[in-house]
Amino acid sequence: MREFIYVTRKERKQAKLELIALINAVQDEVREYFTFRFDFVGSDPLNMVTRDLKSNVGYDFDVNIEVNDKDQDYSAEEIRKILKNAFDKYNHYFDYDYCEDSSRVLTIKVKDRENSRIIHSCDFAIVYNLDDGRQRYIRLNKKTNQYVWEWQPKGYYNQKKKIEEIKKNHLWEVVLDKYLDKKNNNVENKKSRSLRAEAINETYQLLY
Numbered sequence: 001m002r003e004f005i006y007v008t009r010k011e012r013k014q015a016k017l018e019l020i021a022l023i024n025a026v027q028d029e030v031r032e033y034f035t036f037r038f039d040f041v042g043s044d045p046l047n048m049v050t051r052d053l054k055s056n057v058g059y060d061f062d063v064n065i066e067v068n069d070k071d072q073d074y075s076a077e078e079i080r081k082i083l084k085n086a087f088d089k090y091n092h093y094f095d096y097d098y099c100e101d102s103s104r105v106l107t108i109k110v111k112d113r114e115n116s117r118i119i120h121s122c123d124f125a126i127v128y129n130l131d132d133g134r135q136r137y138i139r140l141n142k143k144t145n146q147y148v149w150e151w152q153p154k155g156y157y158n159q160k161k162k163i164e165e166i167k168k169n170h171l172w173e174v175v176l177d178k179y180l181d182k183k184n185n186n187v188e189n190k191k192s193r194s195l196r197a198e199a200i201n202e203t204y205q206l207l208y
Contacts, residue, residue: 003053004183029086056117077147162204
């Protein structure tokens, strides 16, 4: 049985500041290739960051990296590898391991090796935002071992509107309760972003 609780902004403040310092170092490192901006997304801006008291896996952050490559000088693979190499150069200064390269994100982790646990981690998605509001991200197709730009699914765009409506109608506490319940009863081992979307969608449906 899991025992997820919310991690307060105060608890994660120092880790977030160190993460920002790491990202700033990477910005300087890759400047000869391109510049980029970054945004914390997912659970952190919604104050929905959790950790499981009965697990050796800590809490995590999600960050979008938006690269400024308007002339398309670099391929999706080149962008991802330039960023990965830059993070790997500086990660150890902030106690992070080398990047793990998954299909959607680059992941870095701070580990307590003596106690075999992850203290916290961060997933970096590399994105491109269009003027019409749509977003693409770099995805690694593990079957072909190719990096490609893919569109975000339709559900991604509807979530912001739903959150605004839920908060306007003072139902955000319902979302928080639903999300924790889903995390603690996640027998299918769904990703946190999927559980968060489910909690938001179910609460939104109460309005209509």
